[in-house]
Amino acid sequence: MTSVPADLALLTTEEMGRADRLTIDGGIPGTTLMENAGRAVADAILARYPAQATLVLCGPGNNGGDGWVVARRLKQAGFDVACSALAPVAALRGDAAVMAARWNGPVLPFEPAALDGRTLIVDALFGAGLARDLDSAVLRMIEAVGEGRRVVAVDLPSGVNGDDGTIRGGAFTADLSVTFFRAKPGHLLYPGRARTGQLVVADIGISPSVLESIDPKAARNGPALFARHFPVLRQDGHKYDRGHTVTLSGGALHTGAARLAARAALRIGSGLVSTIGDAEAARVIAAHQTAVMVAEVDGPAGLALFLSDRRRNAAVIGPAAGVGDTTFAHCRMALAAGCACVFDADALTSAAGRADILWRERTADLVLTPHDGEFARLFPQLSGLPSRAARAVAAAKESGAVVVLKGADCCIAAPDGRIAINDNAPPTLATAGSGDVLAGMIGGLLAQHMPAFEAAAAAVWLHGAAAEGFGRGLIAEDLVERLPIALQIAENHLRGRGQAG
Ligand SMILES: NC(=O)C1=CN([C@@H]2O[C@H](COP(=O)(O)OP(=O)(O)OC[C@H]3O[C@@H](n4cnc5c(N)ncnc54)[C@H](OP(=O)(O)O)[C@@H]3O)[C@@H](O)[C@H]2O)[C@@H](O)CC1
Numbered sequence: 080m081t082s083v084p085a086d087l088a089l090l091t092t093e094e095m096g097r098a099d100r101l102t103i104d105g106g107i108p109g110t111t112l113m114e115n116a117g118r119a120v121a122d123a124i125l126a127r128y129p130a131q132a133t134l135v136l137c138g139p140g141n142n143g144g145d146g147w148v149v150a151r152r153l154k155q156a157g158f159d160v161a162c163s164a165l166a167p168v169a170a171l172r173g174d175a176a177v178m179a180a181r182w183n184g185p186v187l188p189f190e191p192a193a194l195d196g197r198t199l200i201v202d203a204l205f206g207a208g209l210a211r212d213l214d215s216a217v218l219r220m221i222e223a224v225g226e227g228r229r230v231v232a233v234d235l236p237s238g239v240n241g242d243d244g245t246i247r248g249g250a251f252t253a254d255l256s257v258t259f260f261r262a263k264p265g266h267l268l269y270p271g272r273a274r275t276g277q278l279v280v281a282d283i284g285i286s287p288s289v290l291e292s293i294d295p296k297a298a299r300n301g302p303a304l305f306a307r308h309f310p311v312l313r314q315d316g317h318k319y320d321r322g323h324t325v326t327l328s329g330g331a332l333h334t335g336a337a338r339l340a341a342r343a344a345l346r347i348g349s350g351l352v353s354t355i356g357d358a359e360a361a362r363v364i365a366a367h368q369t370a371v372m373v374a375e376v377d378g379p380a381g382l383a384l385f386l387s388d389r390r391r392n393a394a395v396i397g398p399a400a401g402v403g404d405t406t407f408a409h410c411r412m413a414l415a416a417g418c419a420c421v422f423d424a425d426a427l428t429s430a431a432g433r434a435d436i437l438w439r440e441r442t443a444d445l446v447l448t449p450h451d452g453e454f455a456r457l458f459p460q461l462s463g464l465p466s467r468a469a470r471a472v473a474a475a476k477e478s479g480a481v482v483v484l485k486g487a488d489c490c491i492a493a494p495d496g497r498i499a500i501n502d503n504a505p506p507t508l509a510t511a512g513s514g515d516v517l518a519g520m521i522g523g524l525l526a527q528h529m530p531a532f533e534a535a536a537a538a539v540w541l542h543g544a545a546a547e548g549f550g551r552g553l554i555a556e557d558l559v560e561r562l563p564i565a566l567q568i569a570e571n572h573l574r575g576r577g578q579a580g
Pocket residue numbers: 095096098099112113116138139140141142143144145204205206207208209210211212213214233234235259283
C-alpha cells in the first residue's frame with residue numbers, strides 16, 4: 080500500500096527519476112522508455128493537430144532525447160519537421176545521443192530565425208532536469224515563439240519547476256503537455272498549471288509497482304483518495320449515526336455565513352445540524368432555518384455547555400464570527416469539548432500570534448481552512464515558501480492539523496506529509512460565502528466520522544464538482560443546492576471503481 084492511491088499519485092522530479100531507474104534496473108532499456116515517451120507525444124499531437132510546419136526544440140538532456148523521437152515520428156506521419164538543438168549534437172550523451180543520431184532531417188541553429196514559417200513548436204528543452212533559471216538564449220526563443228504559435232511541451236513546459244510549479248526565469252506557455260507515467264505537482268500548482276495547457280499522462284511502460292518503494296506523498300485530489308472513508312448509508316441507520324454538526328454564528332447582522340455552513344453540513348449528510356448564536360442572532364437565524372436547528376448560546380461558557388453533549392461531535396467556528404478574544408475563546412472551548420473542529424475565517428485571524436495555544440490544546444481532528452490572507456496572518460514564517468503545496472505541508476506539520484490552503488490550486492495537507500492538490504474547481508467559486516459552504520461541508524463529513532484529511536479532500540472535491548458546469552452567476556447558495564448532484568457524481572466515480580457504499 081502506498082500513502083496515496085497509486086492512480087492519483089503525483090511524482091516529484093526526484094521520485095520520477097527513481098521510477099525511471101527502477102524500470103531500467105528491471106530490464107527495460109532507457110532507449111525503449113525514451114522511444115515510448117517520444118511516440119506518446121507524437122501520437123498526442125497527431126490526434127489533435129493537422130500536419131503543419133513544425134520545429135522541435137531539443138535540449139541537452141533526456142528531455143531533448145524525447146524531442147528527437149517526436150521529430151522522427153511526426154516526419155514519418157507527413158509533417159514538415161526541423162529540429163533546433165540548444166547544445167551541439169556532438170556533445171549529447173547516452174540515450175539522447177542515440178536518438179539524435181536517428182534523426183535524418185534538418186537541424187537549424189538555435190535562433191529565433193528557426194521559427195520562421197513554423198506554426199507548431201515542440202518544446203523538448205528541459206523537463207525533470209531543469210536545474211537553474213533559463214538563460215537569455217532560451218528566453219529569447221520563448222519570446223520569439225510569442226502567442227501566434229501552438230506549443231506542445233514534452234513532460235513540462237521548459238522553465239516550469241516540476242516540483243512546485245514555480246517559473247525559473249521564464250517558461251513556455253503550452254497548448255498541450257504530455258508527461259509520462261504520472262503527473263508532477265508542478266503541473267497542477269500555479270503558476271505552472273497556467274503554462275501546462277491540456278495535460279496528457281502517457282503510459283510509457285513503467286509499472287505502477289515501482290510506486291510501492293517510492294511511496295509518493297502527493298496526489299491529485301479525486302474520489303479515489305477519499306473513497307475508503309466516505310460515509311456509507313446504512314439501511315438500518317438513524318440520524319444520530321450520521322453525526323451532529325454545530326456552526327457558530329456571528330452577531331445578529333452576521334448570521335449568513337454560519338447559516339450557509341450549516342445548510343452545507345446538512346446537505347453533505349450530517350444527520351443533525353444546529354446553528355447557534357447569542358439571543359439576538361438566534362432570533363434572526365430562527366427566521367431563516369427549517370431543517371437546521373437553532374439554539375441560543377451565550378459566550379464561551381455557553382458553547383462549552385452546548386458541546387458537552389457528546390452527540391454534538393463536530394463544530395465549525397469562524398465564518399463571520401468576528402475577530403477577537405471571544406472567537407479565540409470559542410475555539411479553545413470547542414477543542415476542550417473534544418469534538419472534531421473546523422476553524423475558518425475569523426477563527427484563524429483571531430488566533431494570529433497565539434495559535435500555538437490551539438495546537439497544544441487540540442484533542443480531536445482539527446481542520447484549518449485559510450485563504451492566502453488568513454494563512455499569512457496565522458503562519459507568517461511560512462508564507463514565503465514557494466508553492467501553495469509547500470506552505471500547506473509546512474503548516475500542517477507545525478500545527479498538527481489538516482490544512483486546506485484555499486485558492487485556485489487548493490491544497491489539502493496532513494501532518495504526516497500527505498498532500499492533495501485539487502484541480503476540479505472552476506473560478507466561479509471565487510464568490511462571497513463559497514468558503515463558508517466549504518467549511519460546513521468539511522464539518523458535516525467530520526460529523527459522519529470521516530478522518531480529517533479525507534474529509535477535507537472530499538469536501539474540496541465535492542465543492543468543485545458542485546460548481547462545475549453551472550457557469551457564471553453561481554452564488555454560494557447555489558453550491559449548497561447542487562451538493563446532491565456533486566454527491567451523485569462522486570458516487571458514480573466510486574461505483575465505477577467498485578467502491579460505492
Ligand atoms: N524519468 C523517466 O522515466 C523518463 C524521462 N524521460 C525524459 O527525460 C527527461 C529528464 O531528463 P534529464 O534528467 O536528462 O533532464 P532534462 O530535463 O533533459 O534537463 C537536463 C539537462 O538540461 C541542462 N539544464 C538544466 N537546467 C538548465 C538551464 N536552466 N539552462 C541550460 N541547461 C540546463 C542540464 O545541464 P547541467 O545542469 O548538467 O549543466 C542537463 O544537460 C524528462 O523530463 C523526460 O522528458 C523520458 O525519456 C522517458 C523516461
